[in-house]
Amino acid sequence: MRFKVNGNWKDGFSHDGILYCAQRIEEMLMFFxxxxxxxxxxxxxxxxxxxxxxxxxxxxxxxxxxxxxxxLDEFCDSLKNDIVIKEHFSASQIEYFSQHLNELSQENQEKFMVYLFHKFGSYPIWCGETVKKYANQEKDKC
Structure with missing residues (x-):
């Protein structure tokens, strides 16, 4: 990160996840x-x-x-690396989604994406659960 997060982050802070989220949000919002x-x-x-x-x-x-x-390429890449999706679908299911999409015609790709849109309908809720899960983990550092 180019700039330090200014705030009241004490050295004894035990939840790295929250600090990481704050830094990532600041990083995303900085246009430079x-x-x-x-x-x-x-x-x-x-x-x-x-x-x-x-x-x-x-x-x-x-x-x-x-x-x-x-x-489609960006979606397949994101699908394979998404920790939220990995917590709700097996590696073989994720691979199937990605491979199947690449084998379909454009019209059928759109239909399959509509199916996935409904299948992943709880994604925003899953994201919240994932943030809570990782934000509450204590430091692993020595």
Whole structure:
């Protein structure tokens, strides 16, 4: 991080998770933070919504279909690395979702994304549970 979080963080603070979240939020909001350190703007769930919306624009001829491939690649990458998804689906299920999407036609990809949108419908709640789980862990440092 380029800049230090100014606040009342005492040396004896026992919850690294909260400090980490505060630093990441500050980092995301700083327009001059290097893109290498910025968090992705859209999470896995929002990428599904972006794909569905973009598919409608492609179908109407507003934008070129190459945009869908970019979103799909970002979604598959996010899906494989999303700790929230990993807590609710097995590695084989996640691999199936990703592989299956890449094998389908665009029309069927959109249908499968709608299915995933409903399947991941509790994603915002899952995120809150994950934050609570990791924020309450005490330091592992010596």
């Amino acid at each position: 933070t290097s893109h290498l350190y910025k968090a992705p703007v859209l999470n896995t769930y929002l990428l599904i919504e972006e794909f569905i919306t973009t598919y409608g624009l492609v179908k109407s001829g507003t934008i070129h279909e190459s945009h869908l491939k970019i979103i």
